[in-house]
Amino acid sequence: MIEVDIRKTLGTFTLNARFGAAAGKVTALFGRSGAGKTTAIDCIAGLARPDGGRVVINGTTVFDHDGRVNRPVEARRVGYVFQEARLFPHMPVADNLTYGRRQTDGPPVIGFDAAVDLLDLRRLLRRMPATLSGGERQRVAIGRALLSNPAVLLMDEPVSALDGHRRQEVLNFVADLKAALSIPILFVSHRLEDILKIADDVVLMNAGQVVDHAPLMKITHHTVFQRALGIEEASAVLAARVAAHAPDDGLTVLAIDGGQLRVPLLATPPGTEVHVRVRAVDVALARRAPLESSFLNILPGRVERVFEVDTGAIEVRLTLGAENTLWARVNQRAWRDLGLTAGASVFAIMEKITVEPGGRS
Amino acid sequence: MFTLSEVEIDALWLSLKVAFWAVGASLLPAYAVAHLLARHRFIGHGVINAIVHLPLVLPPVVVGYGLLVLLGRRGPLGAPLFELFSVSLAFTWQAAAIAAAVMAFPLTVRAIRLSIEAIDPGLEAAARTLGASFWRVQLTIVLPLALPGVLTGVVLGFARCLGEFGATITFAANIPGQTQTLPLALFSLTEAPGNDMAAARLAVIGVALAMIALLTSEVMARRIGRRLGRQTRYSP
Numbered sequence: 001m002i003e004v005d006i007r008k009t010l011g012t013f014t015l016n017a018r019f020g021a022a023a024g025k026v027t028a029l030f031g032r033s034g035a036g037k038t039t040a041i042d043c044i045a046g047l048a049r050p051d052g053g054r055v056v057i058n059g060t061t062v063f064d065h066d067g068r069v070n071r072p073v074e075a076r077r078v079g080y081v082f083q084e085a086r087l088f089p090h091m092p093v094a095d096n097l098t099y100g101r102r103q104t105d106g107p108p109v110i111g112f113d114a115a116v117d118l119l120d121l122r123r124l125l126r127r128m129p130a131t132l133s134g135g136e137r138q139r140v141a142i143g144r145a146l147l148s149n150p151a152v153l154l155m156d157e158p159v160s161a162l163d164g165h166r167r168q169e170v171l172n173f174v175a176d177l178k179a180a181l182s183i184p185i186l187f188v189s190h191r192l193e194d195i196l197k198i199a200d201d202v203v204l205m206n207a208g209q210v211v212d213h214a215p216l217m218k219i220t221h222h223t224v225f226q227r228a229l230g231i232e233e234a235s236a237v238l239a240a241r242v243a244a245h246a247p248d249d250g251l252t253v254l255a256i257d258g259g260q261l262r263v264p265l266l267a268t269p270p271g272t273e274v275h276v277r278v279r280a281v282d283v284a285l286a287r288r289a290p291l292e293s294s295f296l297n298i299l300p301g302r303v304e305r306v307f308e309v310d311t312g313a314i315e316v317r318l319t320l321g322a323e324n325t326l327w328a329r330v331n332q333r334a335w336r337d338l339g340l341t342a343g344a345s346v347f348a349i350m351e352k353i354t355v356e357p358g359g360r361s
Numbered sequence: 362m363f364t365l366s367e368v369e370i371d372a373l374w375l376s377l378k379v380a381f382w383a384v385g386a387s388l389l390p391a392y393a394v395a396h397l398l399a400r401h402r403f404i405g406h407g408v409i410n411a412i413v414h415l416p417l418v419l420p421p422v423v424v425g426y427g428l429l430v431l432l433g434r435r436g437p438l439g440a441p442l443f444e445l446f447s448v449s450l451a452f453t454w455q456a457a458a459i460a461a462a463v464m465a466f467p468l469t470v471r472a473i474r475l476s477i478e479a480i481d482p483g484l485e486a487a488a489r490t491l492g493a494s495f496w497r498v499q500l501t502i503v504l505p506l507a508l509p510g511v512l513t514g515v516v517l518g519f520a521r522c523l524g525e526f527g528a529t530i531t532f533a534a535n536i537p538g539q540t541q542t543l544p545l546a547l548f549s550l551t552e553a554p555g556n557d558m559a560a561a562r563l564a565v566i567g568v569a570l571a572m573i574a575l576l577t578s579e580v581m582a583r584r585i586g587r588r589l590g591r592q593t594r595y596s597p
Contacts, residue, residue, distance in 0.1 A: 047486055073489040080490040086483050090505045099501075100491025148491045 002152050002184050006043050006053035006063075015039050015050075015208040021152070021184040021201075026174070028195045029188045030219070031205035032228040037188045040205070041154045044186070045080050046073035058151045079150030083157045085137035087129035093140050094125040100148025108149045109181055118180060119143045119173055135166030139173060146177070153177075153185045159194060171197045192229055196237065196275055196356045216275070221325045223307060226280070226315065234280040234315070236326045240355075242272045251296075254355070258321020259299040263353050275356040280315060282352040283328035287338060289347045297350040301326060303340050308332075318348055365566075366559075371538050372546040373566060379454060379529075379542055380522035383462035384469070384515055391466060391514065395473035396503070400482075416528075417467040425460055425531025432459070432532075456533035457540045461525040465518035472517055476510020477503060509582045516578035520571050543567050 005018040015036040021027040029037040042048035044055055046062065049070065055063040057078070062071040087096050098112070116122050119139045129137060138158055145153060155174070159167045175198045178185060189195055195202060195216060204211040206224040217237050219225050226234040240254040245265060252266040254276065261276060268274065289298055301318040304325075309315045314335045318326040326348055330338075340346060365373065398410055416424050432439040432450050442448045450456045480503060488498045504511075526544040533540040535549060547563045550556040 045490055047490070073486070074492045074494055076490075077492075078490055080487065082483065082487060084483070086481070086487040088484060088488070088502060099488070100493070144491065 001058055002044070002186070003054070003056040004040065004044060006040070006050035006055060008039060008043060008048065008050045008052075010039070013208055015043075017205065017208070017210050018053075019203045019210050019213050021186050023184050024178070024182050025200040026178050026185045026187050026198045028199035028202045028216075029186060029205060030190065030195060030202050030225070030228065032190060034207075035205040035228070036208040037190075037205055038156055041080075041156060041186055041188060044076075044152070045078045045154055046071060046076050047080075060151075077149070077151040079145030079148055079153040081138070081141050081145050081153070081155040081158045083161055085129075085134075085141035087132075087137055087140055087144070089129050091129075092125070093121065093127050093129070093132070096129065096140055097121070097125075097144050097147055100144060106149075108147075109183055110146050112147060114180075115143045115146050118176060133166070134162050135169050138162065138166075138170050142170075142173065142177070146181070150183060152183055153181070154188075155185065156188045157190070158187075160189070160191070167194075174198050190228060192233060192235060192237075192277070196277060217324075220327070221317070223315075226327060231309075231313075231329070232279070232281060234327060234329065236278045236280070236324075238276045238278065238320075238324050238326075240274050240276045242266060242268050242270050242274060244270055256321065257324050258301070261299075261350070261353060262296045263355055266355060268357065272357075277354040277356060278326060278350050279352065279354075280327035280329040282350060283326060284349040284351065285316065285328050285330060285338060285340075286347045286349060287340070290349065293349075295349050295351070297353060299348050299350070301346055301348050303342050303344045303346055305342055306335075318346065320348070368537070368546065369563065369566065372541055372543045372563065373570075375454060375457075375538075375540075376523050376542040376570075379458045379461050379525075380519050382455075382458040383465060383522045384518045386458070387462040387466055387469065387518070388511075388515065391469040391518075392473055392511065395470045395514075396477055396499075398470070399474045399477040413470050414467045416464050421464060421525070421527025422531050424463055425528035425533075428456075428460055428463065428528065428532040432456070451532065452534045452536060452540060454533070454540055457525075457529045457542060460528040460532045461522035464525050464528050465521040468521050469514035469518035472514035473507060473510050476507040476513070479510075480506045509585050512578055512581055512585070516574050520574050523567065523570055523574075543570075 001023055002021045004020065006015065008015040017036065017040045029040060031037055039048055043050045050063060050065065052065045054061060057076065061067065061069050062076045063069060088099065119142060121139060121143055124132065124136055124140065132140065159170050162170060171194060178198065187199060199216060201213065202216050202219040203213045204219050204222055204225055211222055211224055212219055217239050220235065220237050229235065238256050240256045240261065243253045243255040243260065245252050247265060250265050251262045254261040254263060254274065256276065299320055301320045303316060304319045305317045307315045312332050314330050314332050316328045316330060318328060320326050328348060394413060398406065429451065430436055434440065434443050434449055434451065439450065450459065484502055485498050488502050493501065524544060529540065529542060530545060535541055535545045543563060543566065547560055550560040550563065
């Protein structure tokens with residue numbers, strides 16, 4: 001358990017962050033670059049000093065401005081995985097892993113052999129860091145942080161320097177960690193794919209402020225979340241359940257609040273909870289349901305609010321069912337021709353849907 | 362066959378002793394000053410930096426004279442030293458070592474400072490998050506990674522000590538067998554007529570000594586570099 005309530009001013013930028021993170025969960029710190037995510041976790045680790053507020057890790061106050069508590073970095077028991085692995089170049093992997101070993105802080109979070117097996121490091125133990133690939137380095141960095149027996153694991157964009165394949169590989173390891181550990185994991189990211197894969201909760205940050213702290217599906221409601229993702233990546237995330245398979249049609253039917261979705265056949269058994277991602281650019285709107293079309297997924301919804309984002313484009317926030325949010329990016333001219341306003345009923349045509357396994361853990 | 366005369370052996374041995382003690386005794390302070398200049402920002406940073414580099418730009422004779430004034434028997438440091446411990450430095454080999462140490466100090470500091478500045482401070486931050494105290498970080502991260510620079514500093518300083526002339530002759534004088542190092546002996550030989558051959562021999566010894574020092578440092582630096590994986594991407 002970790003509680004953060006800090007203020008820090010850096011030039012014209014002011015960080016004012018208040019959030020918590022529970023043990024056994026991955027809490028993502030999300031926001032565009034410059035939102036204050038890294039500063040926030042640096043304040044937790046003690047690498048940056050807040051101007052005011054408190055940081056409490058597992059009931060231990062490590063920083064309290066008013067109470068004049070400011071524990072040094074080395075006494076805070078934080079495992080920190082940096083964007084660039086920061087392995088010690090003059091030590092083989094094994095020595096890097098054991099550098100932070102602390103025997104005095106109670107039972108270890110994870111044993112050496114367990115960590116080595118979990119992160120698949122066995123065959124790397126005698127190698128020097130300079131000979132490792134980016135993904136291997138990051139795995140060693142994660143193992144090193146874990147073996148220091150931390151009370152909290154802080155990860156600052158640990159996969160952003162990696163290419164697609166390595167990124168998936170490291171994320172899979174982090175997902176496994178979550179199940180194996182009982183400490184809070186704070187994961188800084190600005191990519192939706194990463195968060196979809198491993199995060200339970202999202203702390204949405206913008207310009208130094210915490211906008212919201214909620215499960216991912218609720219966070220997608222915020223315009224600052226969509227702005228941070230960018231035009232192409234702006235998306236809604238819906239909680240769904242595998243309802244049935246139709247192998248003859250090559251389709252799987254997913255049940256969501258507000259209707260059903262049909263996606264290419266999945267291997268997951270019926271009843272499984274999944275996340276569904278729908279990009280705003282893949283959603284078209286119509287006043288009436290197209291009668292004869294090849295679209296598989298057309299759902300009725302309601303226009304909730306309209307945002308003019310930039311020249312020529314409109315982003316429409318829709319409500320599906322009771323409280324599902326869907327985003328559609330529409331051309332301004334097309335939107336005028338539709339003649340819809342907030343509150344109007346509309347049909348959302350989803351051209352493409354991505355299913356992410358996992359869902360709620 | 363190249364055999365050394367007694368005078369040559371004396372001068373060579375004294376030079377090595379002076380250089381060894383000069384570098385040995387100033388290494389720790391040099392490392393501390395280098396670390397201070399590389400990793401800390403404080404008021405007076407520029408002043409300390411200037412003072413450290415002063416011997417590099419001053420005429421060595423000025424440095425020697427300054428040492429004489431400061432550490433001479435009536436100097437502000439020399440007087441108490443003599444009264445309390447009956448130690449008189451001037452005209453001893455220790456004086457030659459002090460003169461050499463002061464002259465070599467900027468070179469050693471500079472080499473070490475550059476290598477510390479080249480270390481990613483992020484590594485030190487990472488070590489601290491892993492529970493390492495300031496001193497453990499220094500011993501296990503900064504010092505090993507700065508080792509090539511320390512080595513360069515030692516060799517440069519050593520070579521500078523071997524060649525030191527102006528400050529030594531001013532502070533320690535030119536006494537054969539006591540303070541007459543290689544350059545001083547060479548100087549004496551060139552002052553008197555008919556010593557061309559003896560002078561040339563000393564010059565060759567000096568060149569050989571410098572070459573050995575430089576080659577040794579090269580080999581050691583390469584070995585360290587290989588250990589850090591900078592030159593070869595080798596794995597067992």
